[in-house]
Amino acid sequence: MSNVPIADHAILSDCHAAALVTSDGTVDWLCSPRFDSSSIFAALLDDSAGHWSIRPAGTFTTSRRYIDRTLVLETTFHTATGTMTLTDALAMGPDNRGHSLGHGAPRMLIRSLAGVDGEVDVELVYQPRPEYGLLRPMLSAVDGGIAGRGGAEWSALSSPVRLDLADSTATAHFRLRAGETIRFGVQRSTVEDTPARMWSQKELADSRIAGPIGRVMDVVFIDRTSSASAVRPSAGDDPSPPS
Numbered sequence: 001m002s003n004v005p006i007a008d009h010a011i012l013s014d015c016h017a018a019a020l021v022t023s024d025g026t027v028d029w030l031c032s033p034r035f036d037s038s039s040i041f042a043a044l045l046d047d048s049a050g051h052w053s054i055r056p057a058g059t060f061t062t063s064r065r066y067i068d069r070t071l072v073l074e075t076t077f078h079t080a081t082g083t084m085t086l087t088d089a090l091a092m093g094p095d096n097r098g099h100s101l102g103h104g105a106p107r108m109l110i111r112s113l114a115g116v117d118g119e120v121d122v123e124l125v126y127q128p129r130p131e132y133g134l135l136r137p138m139l140s141a142v143d144g145g146i147a148g149r150g151g152a153e154w155s156a157l158s159s160p161v162r163l164d165l166a167d168s169t170a171t172a173h174f175r176l177r178a179g180e181t182i183r184f185g186v187q188r189s190t191v192e193d194t195p196a197r198m199w200s201q202k203e204l205a206d207s208r209i210a211g212p213i214g215r216v217m218d219v220v221f222i223d224r225t226s227s228a229s230a231v232r233p234s235a236g237d238d239p240s241p242p243s
Contacts, residue, residue: 002028002044009044010064010073014090014105020044023062025075025086026053032188033107040155040188042132050129052186054086054111057121057173082118084176086111091185108187110204115178126157126170126186136168144198146170156196158185158204181205 009020009029017037020029028043028051042049056079064075072089091108113122128137130150137150146163148155157163160182163170176182183204187196 002047004028004044010066011071012073012088012090012109013071014092014107016105016107017090019088019090019109021073021075021088023064023075024053025055025062025077026051027088027109030109032109033193038131039133040128040130040186042129046133048129049133050127051125052109052111052127053123053125054113054184055123056084057123076116077120079118079120082120082176082178083116084120084122085114085116087114088112106187107189108185108199110183110185112181112183112204113176114181115176117178119175119177122172122174122176124161124163124170124172124174124184126163127168128155128186129168130155139165139168139170141165142198144200147198152191154189154196156185156187156198158183158187158199160184160201 004022008023012019012021016034017030017032018035019027021027026043027041029039030041031037031039039049041051043051056077058079060077060079062075062077064073066072067074067087072087075086075088077084077086088109088111091106091110126146128148129135130137130153135150137148137153137155139146139148141163145159146157146165148157157170159172161172161174163172183201185199185204187199189196
């Protein structure tokens with residue numbers, strides 16, 4: 001079980017599901033596409049039950065806030081060499097007023113990194129473990145990210161950086177410089193849903209203006225009907241559940 005205090009977690013939601021994010025940039029809880037769905041990440045309960053972390057590779061301090069009365073979370077990392085922000089949200093659909101609240105949500109967690117000053121060496125660890133850690137999904141590199149299959153579930157990690165695969169885990173180390181912005185997204189589906197797919201950087205940046213200084217918010221209001229190819233196993237992939 002995680003030793004991170006529950007008070008150290010921030011919550012994200014798209015009105016259908018919820019994720020918990022620690023102050024060091026780790027998603028250690030996500031059940032999707034519904035609150036009562038089985039987990040993708042559940043390190044909150046068991047260290048081996050999956051997580052997704054994005055953080056500086058060295059020593060850092062953090063501060064965080066919700067942006068402008070939303071459930072969009074902004075974490076600022078300060079290091080000896082530079083500063084970066086990590087903006088996290090469960091994406092909403094384009095129509096979110098009144099009775100349409102949550103309608104059309106693409107069921108996707110988006111994480112946007114922006115370099116503020118200097119440069120920061122970043123490490124990313126993506127370790128999905130569906131069914132509260134019972135499944136170790138088969139991960140494979142595809143154009144635009146990492147496709148996963150475990151049991152009856154598909155997953156898609158959209159990533160602009162190269163990821164190394166080992167032991168059902170994807171990792172990356174890269175340098176983020178001031179003025180640069182890169183975005184990641186993870187989407188999950190079952191055999192009954194529209195298959196999860198890769199999302200381009202342009203799609204992940206589809207946003208509205210937020211905040212008192214008119215900052216472009218890197219996350220929200222994604223239209224899941226935009227064209228792209230669904231994630232499917234490539235030739236030779238074994239579609240059977242991993243042991």
